[in-house]
Amino acid sequence: DGGITQSPKYLFRKEGQNVTLSCEQNLNHDAMYWYRQDPGQGLRLIYYSQIVNDFQKGDIAEGYSVSREKKESFPLTVTSAQKNPTAFYLCASSMTGGWQETQYFGPGTRLLVL
């Protein structure tokens, strides 16, 4: 089955620690996205990538970093500079990155701070 996988489902971060969230897709999509979801708020875009080896900042990129070395993979690192990282993180992909396209979402990773 084609789809998007995110791991782990739950992730715990200690103070001062960097953690990396995995996102893999086998849909052969060019574009991938990372969103952050907080209770009572909509989704906010962290980073997006329309092609391998290229990515752009979204609305709330501070404290986060990404890489896009392979078409299938778009890992997100939450750095120690992100002071309020507790949230639900969603990865998505679309065929070419055209904004009229449907974005397909993974099941999400919930990040909690110890």
Next chain:
Amino acid sequence: AQSVTQLDSQVPVFEEAPVELRCNYSSSVSVYLFWYVQYPNQGLQLLLKYLSGSTLVKGINGFEAEFNKSQTSFHLRKPSVHISDTAEYFCAVIPNTGFQKLVFGTGTRLLVSP
């Protein structure tokens, strides 16, 4: 800039009753409109989208939405809900000119009880 307003944070209904989830948007240019559904602890799934053409759009699971340009609205409706429709519903917009980002509303939680 675009914005999306979902005035109802929560909508309780009884099974088999009709429901309408409201979405209003603000934009100085024409937009594409989307409704996504999120079941508990899962990613988002597209219900339907309006790109152009008929203003009444039919989606999955018996949902439909009507685009009203004069009222800048895109309300979601279902004539008879099921318990399984209990979820959070997000309206989203994006301008259909240039290269822009998807903007999500804050979501409406639909609670269906027997």
